Each structure stands twice: as C-alpha cells, then as structure tokens.
Amino acid sequence: MFIQAPRSLIRLYSHRFLDSVFFSCPHLALIFLCLPASWAGATTELPVADLSLPKISTSAPAHLQLNVASEKISQALAHYSTALQFERAGKLREALPHYIAVLEVDPAQAELAAHTAELLYHYQSREDAVRMLEKAIVQHPSDPLPRLNFIRFLTTYTSDDPFEKNRIDPLLDETLKLFPRRADVYAFATLTYLSREQRDKAVTIMEGTMKLDGGTPSFWMDLGRAAQQVWPLAQTEMKEEHLLKVNQFFERALKLAPIGEKGHQVLLDVAQYYLLSNQLGNARVLCEKIATQTGNLQARKILYRLYEADGDKDKALSTLEKIVEDAPQDVEQRRLLVSAYSTREQFVRAVPHLEAVIQIGGGEAGDYQTLGELMLKSELYDKVIQLSRRASKLYPDQPVFHIHAALAHRSMQRWEKAVVSFAKAAEQAEGTQAELVNHRFYFQYGLTLERGGRHDDAAKMFEKSIELTPRDEIEDAASSMNYLGYMWLELNRHLDKAGELIRKANELQPDTAAYIDSLGWWHFKKADYSNALKELQRALALIKNIEPDDAEILEHIGQVHLKMNNLPEAYRFFDQADDLQTRDLKLRKRIEEGLRLSSPK
Numbered sequence: 001m002f003i004q005a006p007r008s009l010i011r012l013y014s015h016r017f018l019d020s021v022f023f024s025c026p027h028l029a030l031i032f033l034c035l036p037a038s039w040a041g042a043t044t045e046l047p048v049a050d051l052s053l054p055k056i057s058t059s060a061p062a063h064l065q066l067n068v069a070s071e072k073i074s075q076a077l078a079h080y081s082t083a084l085q086f087e088r089a090g091k092l093r094e095a096l097p098h099y100i101a102v103l104e105v106d107p108a109q110a111e112l113a114a115h116t117a118e119l120l121y122h123y124q125s126r127e128d129a130v131r132m133l134e135k136a137i138v139q140h141p142s143d144p145l146p147r148l149n150f151i152r153f154l155t156t157y158t159s160d161d162p163f164e165k166n167r168i169d170p171l172l173d174e175t176l177k178l179f180p181r182r183a184d185v186y187a188f189a190t191l192t193y194l195s196r197e198q199r200d201k202a203v204t205i206m207e208g209t210m211k212l213d214g215g216t217p218s219f220w221m222d223l224g225r226a227a228q229q230v231w232p233l234a235q236t237e238m239k240e241e242h243l244l245k246v247n248q249f250f251e252r253a254l255k256l257a258p259i260g261e262k263g264h265q266v267l268l269d270v271a272q273y274y275l276l277s278n279q280l281g282n283a284r285v286l287c288e289k290i291a292t293q294t295g296n297l298q299a300r301k302i303l304y305r306l307y308e309a310d311g312d313k314d315k316a317l318s319t320l321e322k323i324v325e326d327a328p329q330d331v332e333q334r335r336l337l338v339s340a341y342s343t344r345e346q347f348v349r350a351v352p353h354l355e356a357v358i359q360i361g362g363g364e365a366g367d368y369q370t371l372g373e374l375m376l377k378s379e380l381y382d383k384v385i386q387l388s389r390r391a392s393k394l395y396p397d398q399p400v401f402h403i404h405a406a407l408a409h410r411s412m413q414r415w416e417k418a419v420v421s422f423a424k425a426a427e428q429a430e431g432t433q434a435e436l437v438n439h440r441f442y443f444q445y446g447l448t449l450e451r452g453g454r455h456d457d458a459a460k461m462f463e464k465s466i467e468l469t470p471r472d473e474i475e476d477a478a479s480s481m482n483y484l485g486y487m488w489l490e491l492n493r494h495l496d497k498a499g500e501l502i503r504k505a506n507e508l509q510p511d512t513a514a515y516i517d518s519l520g521w522w523h524f525k526k527a528d529y530s531n532a533l534k535e536l537q538r539a540l541a542l543i544k545n546i547e548p549d550d551a552e553i554l555e556h557i558g559q560v561h562l563k564m565n566n567l568p569e570a571y572r573f574f575d576q577a578d579d580l581q582t583r584d585l586k587l588r589k590r591i592e593e594g595l596r597l598s599s600p601k
Helices: 007-012 015-024 026-033 037-041 068-088 092-105 110-123 126-139 145-156 168-178 183-195 199-209 217-230 236-255 261-276 280-294 297-309 313-326 331-343 347-361 365-377 381-394 400-411 415-432 439-451 455-468 474-491 495-508 513-525 529-541 548-563 567-579 585-598
Strands: none
Touching: 068 092, 092 110, 110 126, 110 145, 126 145, 145 168, 145 183, 168 183, 183 199, 183 217, 199 217, 217 236, 217 261, 236 261, 261 280, 261 297, 280 297, 297 313, 313 331, 331 347, 331 365, 347 365, 365 381, 365 400, 381 400, 400 415, 400 439, 415 439, 439 455, 439 474, 455 474, 474 495, 474 513, 495 513, 513 529, 513 548, 529 548, 548 567, 548 585, 567 585
C-alpha cells in the first residue's frame, strides 16, 4: 500500500525546501516519491518541463513498501521538519501541532516535550501544558529528566492556584528519593531552592548527600561542582569555611579513585579543581604524584604553571623543557618555552623553538616578526637577513621585515645595504602602515646614514624624527636633538645650529651627563674653554660609577686642559680614559694622541 501524505503537507514545501528535506530525511523523500503525479500541481503551476513521475500501479513494488514502524518514523520526521521550518520563520503557533504529532509517534523526547509544553502554555492553555508534562513523567518513569522539566515549568510559569504552588517541594523530594545516585538531580534541586531564596533547603540537600555510601568518583565530583553553587568560593570573607564544605566531595572522589589510568584521571580532575579554587599546594601534591607515577603530560603542564606561580623558576623551566622534549609537536608548549627563554633573556635558546613552531603550525606574520627580533637579540644577523627575505615574500605588506634586515646589515657594518632596507621599509609603510615609520624609525634610519658617512641625509632623518616625536616623549626628542647636534660638532659644521639643538636637549632633560658633555664640547668647539671645562666637570660629577662608555667625557676634559696648556691635568684625564679600555677605536686613537701630547718630557 502507498503512504498517503496530506495535501496540506504538500502545500508547505517549495521546490527549494523539498531539496533540503529530501537530502536530510530519506523517509520523507520516499513519501513524496510515492505520491500520484496529479498531486504535484495541487496549488501551483508546473514549469514547462515535464517533471511528473510515470504512472504507478495501485500496488507498490515490495522494495518500496514501508512497514508500520517505518511509516510512523517517516511521518514523525515530516512533522518535525515542518515544525522546525515554522519555528525558524517565527511562526511558533503553526509549529505547535507538528511538535505534538512528533511526540505522539516518539514520546521519548523529554526535551522536546518540555519545549512543546511551553508553546502549549503560550498558545493554548496552562492545563494542556501540565497534562503533556505529566504524561511524559508517566511514559518515562526511570528517567528523572521529565520530572525536572515539569518542576522547571512549575517554577517558571507560576499559577495562582495554591495547589499548583505547593506541588514543587513534594515533586523535588520525590525525585531525590527516586534517583539518589543522580548528581544532576541534586544539582537541579539545590539550584531550584537557591532561585527561590530557600538556601537552607539547598544546604540540607547537599549536606545530606554526605551520608550516602559508595558511589563513583565522577558522582562525587559532580556533587562537588553543585556544592559550589551552595557554598560559593568567590565569597572572600567565607572562602575558608566554604572550601571545607566543598573539598569534602572531591576528597571522597579521591578515596574512591581506582588503581590505574582511570584513577590517575580522577586525581588529575581533582587537581584541576584545586588549581581553579586557588588551592595550589594541594594541586601541586596531586600533580607531582601523577607525574612521578605515570609521567602524565597534562599533570606536568599544570606543574609548570604551579612552579611558576610559586617562584620556583628553575624547576618550572626544567619541567617545561622536558614537556617539549616529550611532546615536540605541541605548539602551545613550544610557545611557552619561547616566552620562558625570552623572559630570562636567553634569546639564542628561544630561537630554535619558535622556528619549530613556524615549521609545525605554518606560522603567522607575528611569529616571523618575533623570530626576527629574537635573532637580532641573539646577534644571528645572517639568519635575520634570510628570514626577512622569506617573510617579505610571504607577507609583502609588512614593512617590519625590511627593518629587521636593515638592523642586521647595520650590525654587520653593511651601511649601504642597511640604508636600502630602511628605504624599502619607509616606502612600503607610508602606503600601508604609516604608524610604523614613526620618530624612532627615522632616528634609526638617520643613525644608519650617519654611520655610513651620509651626514646630510642623516640630518634630514634626524630632523624628521624630531618633528614626529610626540610632545610627551621628551626623552626621545632630547636624544634626537643631542645626537644631531653632536654630529655637527664632530664634523665642525653648523656649530650654531648644533648649539641650539644641544641646549634644547638640556632644557628637556636637565642633569643628563651625556647632554651636558655635548654642551661642554660645543663650548670647546667655540674656543670657550673655561665654560667647556665647567660643563664637562659637571657632567663627570653626575656619573657615580665610571664605565668604559664614559671614557669620552674624560677624554674631552683632557682635550680642554691640553688647549689651556695644563699638561699634567690633561695627561691625568687621558690616562684615566685609557684605563677604561673603551672599544671605540676612534676614541682610543684620540686618547693615545692626547697621552703623547701631554706626556711629561
């Protein structure tokens, strides 16, 4: 016999909807394939093409016939699909009868029954909704869910009828007695009482569970999570008291943990609870136990975080290194190790791990940028240049890689190549990332040009840096002004402009030894030796611990004494500068020349 679909059902479906239904619901598809061709045009006109099915005999072939059970499933699927379509269109009233029809065929759907009851409440009556939920309880006596749905309905959609209001507590008590080993029932009951501001009843329920014997670790951990609703751990003033209450559930789970892998998982789950509740000592003990017995990777990951939190940096690092060694494909742990090495300024050790991260996971622009910075700090300049070439091809809109190449070339004293890379970065950034070519960028650009002997071009970059420096960044502004001014002094050019820049730097950053030294040297270049000596001595007095980088101030004072024909004092300062063993070859040469000129005959 053929399945007869109601005409109303056919009218609901457009051709587009039929396509989606046929693919997702084969039983429903079979229904439509078996319909007489005359039904296809019940309400709409067919397209020009003849899509009608061939005439079928009154008895279907055996392979197309459905048994009673299959027919019911097909009808349920059809109704459910229709209901979903109505609900998605916001037509809840139209969806309701189809949901009811589904439940008549398949009453096992407790959640669908709860949803349908809500629709009944809104579009028919509260009594109809209650009857549906009560029927679901009768149909599923061994499942607590229909009871919980009914209680939730009664709590949400209250009635003026006193009898209805008084049903909730007895239903909860009955459900708890019927399902004493269902943690979700206890959790539901406590939340219900808490929502009704009956905390004392919620406390009674949770305390009562401690009288239960046996159970599984998962049962007690689930109860422990429910207990946190009754005794919140976020209440600082009650935290210690509440911890004692909640911990007992997880301690019970630990006692019931089986031997072997499943038992270790229980320990790990409890350790997670201790970690989240900031009981770090307890978490550490459990994780160390698991790690010692099994080497469990997750336990060791938690231990790394705990050692870091405890300030046990060496143990944390060794733990993380062993994790990466045992799980080399774990990108997250590799990143943590890169961060750990970077924090400890062990940049060379960080580089290969970030390279591995990129190789394993493909890497993003930020990974290449961080890797370039680590390589620069590690003085791996050839590798920086190779990486920059690759990254520039992968991310052609990122000028930062040209900057990395420029800094690497400059460090290797390849001045012209460094300048070319800076120029590429500036040209690219001005169109896409103008914020990248800021005052610091132009200072570094100018510094590179100056080192390469292109002083006029360098001056333009320094001036641009000064122009772009925000007003609140006075330290950077003073540094750029002093550097440009001092460059002109060393070249014996634009001395008045140099003096103006250096004085401005001293106004912005007074009592800075380097800037006062520049001011003293400007007086020297202007042949004002008394003021030069005064400023240079003031700069020297500001330095508490003389280091090799301070040799230039001593050399400058020696030069002033030499000009003033005070040879013994000149020799003394040249000798002090020589003792510092500066690495600046030009400065060493000037010191040696000063010693020769001021040396006693």
